[in-house]
Amino acid sequence: MRKLLGLAAAALLATGGAALAEWPEKPVKLIVPFQAGGTSDQMARVLQAGAQESGALSQPITIVNVGGHYSIGSRRVMEAEPDGYTFLIIHIALMGGEGTGALDFGWRDFEPVAGAGEFCLAPMVRKDSGIDSVEQLLAKAKDEPDTLIFGANLGAINHLAGLMLQEQNPGAKFRFVQIGGGTANFTALTGAQTNATVLSGAEVVNFTLLPDGSENPEAQIKPLAYTGAERFDGLPDLPTMAEEGYDMQFCVKSWVFAPKDTPQEAIDGFAAAMEAATETDRYQKFITDKGFADVFLKGEALQQDLESTWTAIEPIAKLATQK
Amino acid sequence: MEHRPVTEIGVSAFVAAICAVFFVQASRLPPGSFEPLGSGPVPKWTAAIVILCCIAVMARGILRLRAAGGLAASAREEFTGGRPGGAVLMLAGSVLYVALLHFKVASFGIVTFVFLTLLIWALEGLRPAVLLPALVTAAVAAFGAEYLFTNVFTVDLPE
Amino acid sequence: MDFASLFGAIGQIFTPWPFFMLFIGTALGIVVGAIPGLTGAMLIALTLPLTFYMEPFNAVVLLVSMYVGAISGGLITATLMRMPGTPASVMTTFDGYPMARSGRPGRALGLGITASFVGGLIAWGVLFTVTKPLSILATKFGPFEYFTLIMMAMVLIASVSEGSLVKGLISGLLGMLVSMPGVDPATGMPRLTFDWYMLNGGLQLLPVLIGTFAVSQIIKDCLDMGKLPDRAEVNNRGVLMSLRDFRRHAVNMIRSSFIGTWIGILPGIGASIGSVVAYTMAKNVSDHPEEFGRGSEEGIIASEAANNATVSGALIPLIAMGIPGSVIDAILIGALTIHSIQPGPTLFLTNGDIVWGMIATALIANILMWILMTSSVRYIANLIYLPRSFVLPVVMMFCVIGSYALNNTMFDVWVMLMFGVIGFLLERAKIPLGPFVIGFVLAPLAEQKLRSGLMMTAGDISPIWTRPFPLAFTIIAILLLVWPIVSDWRRKRRAA
Numbered sequence: 001m002r003k004l005l006g007l008a009a010a011a012l013l014a015t016g017g018a019a020l021a022e023w024p025e026k027p028v029k030l031i032v033p034f035q036a037g038g039t040s041d042q043m044a045r046v047l048q049a050g051a052q053e054s055g056a057l058s059q060p061i062t063i064v065n066v067g068g069h070y071s072i073g074s075r076r077v078m079e080a081e082p083d084g085y086t087f088l089i090i091h092i093a094l095m096g097g098e099g100t101g102a103l104d105f106g107w108r109d110f111e112p113v114a115g116a117g118e119f120c121l122a123p124m125v126r127k128d129s130g131i132d133s134v135e136q137l138l139a140k141a142k143d144e145p146d147t148l149i150f151g152a153n154l155g156a157i158n159h160l161a162g163l164m165l166q167e168q169n170p171g172a173k174f175r176f177v178q179i180g181g182g183t184a185n186f187t188a189l190t191g192a193q194t195n196a197t198v199l200s201g202a203e204v205v206n207f208t209l210l211p212d213g214s215e216n217p218e219a220q221i222k223p224l225a226y227t228g229a230e231r232f233d234g235l236p237d238l239p240t241m242a243e244e245g246y247d248m249q250f251c252v253k254s255w256v257f258a259p260k261d262t263p264q265e266a267i268d269g270f271a272a273a274m275e276a277a278t279e280t281d282r283y284q285k286f287i288t289d290k291g292f293a294d295v296f297l298k299g300e301a302l303q304q305d306l307e308s309t310w311t312a313i314e315p316i317a318k319l320a321t322q323k
Numbered sequence: 324m325e326h327r328p329v330t331e332i333g334v335s336a337f338v339a340a341i342c343a344v345f346f347v348q349a350s351r352l353p354p355g356s357f358e359p360l361g362s363g364p365v366p367k368w369t370a371a372i373v374i375l376c377c378i379a380v381m382a383r384g385i386l387r388l389r390a391a392g393g394l395a396a397s398a399r400e401e402f403t404g405g406r407p408g409g410a411v412l413m414l415a416g417s418v419l420y421v422a423l424l425h426f427k428v429a430s431f432g433i434v435t436f437v438f439l440t441l442l443i444w445a446l447e448g449l450r451p452a453v454l455l456p457a458l459v460t461a462a463v464a465a466f467g468a469e470y471l472f473t474n475v476f477t478v479d480l481p482e
Numbered sequence: 483m484d485f486a487s488l489f490g491a492i493g494q495i496f497t498p499w500p501f502f503m504l505f506i507g508t509a510l511g512i513v514v515g516a517i518p519g520l521t522g523a524m525l526i527a528l529t530l531p532l533t534f535y536m537e538p539f540n541a542v543v544l545l546v547s548m549y550v551g552a553i554s555g556g557l558i559t560a561t562l563m564r565m566p567g568t569p570a571s572v573m574t575t576f577d578g579y580p581m582a583r584s585g586r587p588g589r590a591l592g593l594g595i596t597a598s599f600v601g602g603l604i605a606w607g608v609l610f611t612v613t614k615p616l617s618i619l620a621t622k623f624g625p626f627e628y629f630t631l632i633m634m635a636m637v638l639i640a641s642v643s644e645g646s647l648v649k650g651l652i653s654g655l656l657g658m659l660v661s662m663p664g665v666d667p668a669t670g671m672p673r674l675t676f677d678w679y680m681l682n683g684g685l686q687l688l689p690v691l692i693g694t695f696a697v698s699q700i701i702k703d704c705l706d707m708g709k710l711p712d713r714a715e716v717n718n719r720g721v722l723m724s725l726r727d728f729r730r731h732a733v734n735m736i737r738s739s740f741i742g743t744w745i746g747i748l749p750g751i752g753a754s755i756g757s758v759v760a761y762t763m764a765k766n767v768s769d770h771p772e773e774f775g776r777g778s779e780e781g782i783i784a785s786e787a788a789n790n791a792t793v794s795g796a797l798i799p800l801i802a803m804g805i806p807g808s809v810i811d812a813i814l815i816g817a818l819t820i821h822s823i824q825p826g827p828t829l830f831l832t833n834g835d836i837v838w839g840m841i842a843t844a845l846i847a848n849i850l851m852w853i854l855m856t857s858s859v860r861y862i863a864n865l866i867y868l869p870r871s872f873v874l875p876v877v878m879m880f881c882v883i884g885s886y887a888l889n890n891t892m893f894d895v896w897v898m899l900m901f902g903v904i905g906f907l908l909e910r911a912k913i914p915l916g917p918f919v920i921g922f923v924l925a926p927l928a929e930q931k932l933r934s935g936l937m938m939t940a941g942d943i944s945p946i947w948t949r950p951f952p953l954a955f956t957i958i959a960i961l962l963l964v965w966p967i968v969s970d971w972r973r974k975r976r977a978a
Contacts, residue, residue: 035820035889039822064890065889065890066889066890066891067683067686067889068664068680068682068683068684068686068889068891069664069665069672069682069683069684071672071679071682071683072679072680072682072683072891075679100670100671101671102670102671102672146940149938153670154357154668154669154670155669155670155671156670175937175938175940176357176937177357177934177937177938178357178667178668178669178670178930178933178934178937179934180824180930181824183824183826183828183832184824184826186828186832187621187826187827187828190621190828191621191622191623191624191827193624193625193938194938206832207831207832218831321356322356326912327910327911327912330907330910330911331911331912333911334907334908334910334911334913335652335911337907338652338656338908341656341659342656342659345659345662345674348674348676349662349674352673352674355668355669355933357668357669357933357937358668358933358936358937358940358941359936359941360932360933360936362666362668362669362671362673362674363673365662365929365932365933366659366662366673366674369655369658369659369662369925370659372651372655373651373652373655373656373659376648376649376651376652376655377652379648380648380649380652380911406704406705406706406707407705409704409705409707410701410702410704410705412704413700413701413704413874413875413878414701414902414903416875417697417878417882417899418899420878420882421882421892421895421896421899424882424892424895425892425895425896435879438875438879439875439876439879442875442878443871443872443875446704446707446871446874446875447869447871456872457872460872460876464876464879465879468879468880468883472883472887
């Protein structure tokens with residue numbers, strides 16, 4: 001309640017101060033195509049509060065969760081009036097969906113606005129598996145193709161990451177099995193239902209370390225490497241894939257998009273508000289807690305990032321539709 | 324009453340019809356690529372079993388109809404009693420209410436206020452004495468909820 | 483046994499916000515449970531959208547205490563008006579109402595309240611001791627174990643719900659079927675969407691639930707409006723039970739509590755069945771079976787001890803395996819997933835504070851329920867006379883808000899109305915609604931587990947009969963299916 005009053009007060013002050021600017025004249029909607037409570041939703045809400053605090057936008061941002069399949073909310077933004085008052089926040093699922101054919105539209109049907117908050121993944125195995133490195137894991141997947149069970153959410157981030165991983169050693173082949181997201185895969189790997197999976201850096205910390213940062217003796221699983229460009233702060237002893245000799249990076253960012261033909265003024269304005277939000281203490285604390293890297297992209301850099309991600313994801317996503 | 328054969332036959336037929344649509348749609352799904360089943364068979368066979376069960380219920384209903392002395396007699400007994408007017412009023416009112424919200428005719432508070440006042444008054448038989456309490460209840464509930472949800476819980480109400 | 487975690491959670495409940503939630507939840511639960519036509523499932527389904535804006539701990543405290551309150555509140559109306567406030571109190575009407583009419587309403591209510599309290603406590607003891615070991619066992623459960631367990635649960639629900647087995651099956655399987663459009667749980671690809679993108683996400687639990695339970699009930703209540711029940715006067719005499727009463731009824735109370743707990747644990751069947759079984763059992767072993775139905779003290783105690791015991795009992799499979807033990811648990815699972823908490827065997831590891839919050843709430847809400855009910859039963863009894871032509875339209879408004887708020891689409895509101903009509907029709911045809919919702923919740927899980935299992939074994943289905951647990955679950959399921967048919971046939975042959 002106090003927070004809400006604060007927001008209302010900030011909004012009032014802001015409207016009073018910047019009444020001359022043409023955009024925005026009314027609250028801006030940021031559509032989250034997922035239910036409230038997920039990581040994307042939390043990210044959106046932190047950015048909303050950060051933009052408010054920094055005073056970069058003269059109007060408040062309203063978060064609208066559109067649950068169900070993410071295609072519903074995304075389509076709503078794509079078909080929205082391109083007046084600069086509707087934006088979408090989504091991650092790599094948008095490209096995965098286009099690649100697998102689950103969506104009949106894609107990221108190029110939107111106007112990119114900003115990209116922020118990046119997290120990367122870690123391939124996981126059981127401690128008693130006798131596998132100590134990515135090299136051994138892939139060698140085993142090559143010697144005994146289609147026997148190592150890889151827990152994933154088929155068509156989603158962890159499935160794409162697993163496919164990209166097996167492509168590192170041609171001939172290696174996991175048997176992908178539908179398990180679900182991070183917690184479900186942690187459960188399945190702990191119960192020896194599966195042999196391998198990938199988890200996000202923050203999940204690895206959560207599931208294998210005690211709150212004081214020492215190793216949890218009850219944890220039965222371990223990470224093998226980190227798919228980021230640099231080591232993960234939460235797990236300083238874990239080598240990157242590059243250090244292990246593989247040219248593989250797999251990281252996920254939150255992207256903000258606008259409908260096609262949105263005025264440039266609104267795109268630049270919203271991107272600036274997002275950038276200001278990422279500089280607030282609230283945002284910085286959030287990404288530290290979540291294990292996200294502090295990246296912010298807009299304009300040309302964002303376009304390049306989207307294109308290079310698409311180049312890497314498209315062929316993998318095609319593989320994801322077959323066994 | 325112990326059994327309602329006419330209702331049972333009607334509802335079973337309705338359920339079976341829904342399932343038939345699902346059965347046809349599910350049959351058209353492509354086979355799976357990760358495992359032998361794929362997307363189709365589970366919904367397809369679920370629908371098939373429901374259809375079988377519905378046929379069983381309908382068959383039993385027809386037997387009971389005969390015992391109860393025919394369709395007309397049973398129906399008369401099943402569809403009397405209660406206040407169907409109230410139920411119809413409630414349902415029709417709600418459909419209209421949701422439609423008004425859907426097409427954004429007015430703000431949530433106003434549409435809800437009108438809906439509640441008219442429905443309460445109508446359910447009370449349009450007695451003039453109830454109009455005032457109905458207006459008060461509707462105003463408190465509609466505008467109270469609008470305030471509560473937009474300002475405290477920050478839900479994005481239908482506009 | 484983890485007393486440190488338990489006391490930690492109890493300590494956290496006695497901080498301002500959680501305690502406020504606990505108080506509001508229990509009190510609202512009792513009131514809503516007491517008003518015929520408003521059920522606990524309805525209250526919890528309508529509260530769910532509000533909980534996304536709370537801390538997960540507070541949300542869980544609120545919902546679990548509503549659950550405890552709602553199951554208990556039903557006994558007030560059951561006793562005073564012969565109208566079960568919640569379906570779980572049906573058995574209480576048989577003896578509570580005659581006793582109240584014969585001039586001892588305080589005594590009847592007192593027996594019910596205390597039996598509820600004891601039932602809740604005993605079941606809570608089982609919840610506290612059994613859940614963690616069971617969750618450790620459950621991590622060994624693979625897809626085939628889960629699949630067969632869920633199928634067994636489905637057959638169980640269908641076979642014990644009121645009405646015939648065939649109707650139970652129709653309801654459960656129809657629930658499964660309507661959960662299938664949308665994202666295929668095994669591959670993540672949309673299916674059965676009739677090329678309509680609004681269906682890509684499928685039908686959401688919340689609108690379906692609000693529709694089948696709340697809206698259908700509203701329609702039904704409108705149909706019955708105007709029937710005013712007979713009423714017994716309330717006084718406080720005899721609300722507190724004496725020590726001698728406890729001694730006399732101890733065996734019955736403990737037996738009924740354990741029956742309730744056990745039935746609560748069985749996935750999918752909840753409080754109504756628990757009280758029926760305990761009541762029947764109490765009647766069978768009683769020295770005065772002829773008093774049952776005419777104001778028997780034993781009858782009230784058996785029914786109320788058992789229906790409250792199912793609450794904690796049903797939380798056991800929810801926490802240990804992520805499988806709902808009752809309709810309300812199915813909604814609780816929805817609440818957890820909204821907060822990105824995945825119920826399942828590793829919940830103790832990943833969200834220990836939430837689990838202990840649930841367990842501690844089940845205990846403290848039960849105590850608070852006893853205090854609130856004994857002190858205010860007279861006043862609550864008067865709430866029953868709110869005119870329904872005023873209450874029902876307002877509840878309908880909350881149904882609209884509740885189903886809209888989750889995803890911000892009017893589509894969900896239409897879904898809610900549609901399922902209100904479907905639920906109403908099913909009930910008119912005496913098809914029970916409980917299996918429908920359980921089927922709706924369990925089907926995606928069952929299908930995903932079956933197909934993941936097939937992915938693991940490359941299409942081999944034999945683990946269903948080569949592994950011990952799946953084999954046992956399958957055999958039980960088949961017996962449950964065949965038994966009613968065989969016994970029916972034998973009865974007919976004997977009659978012929």
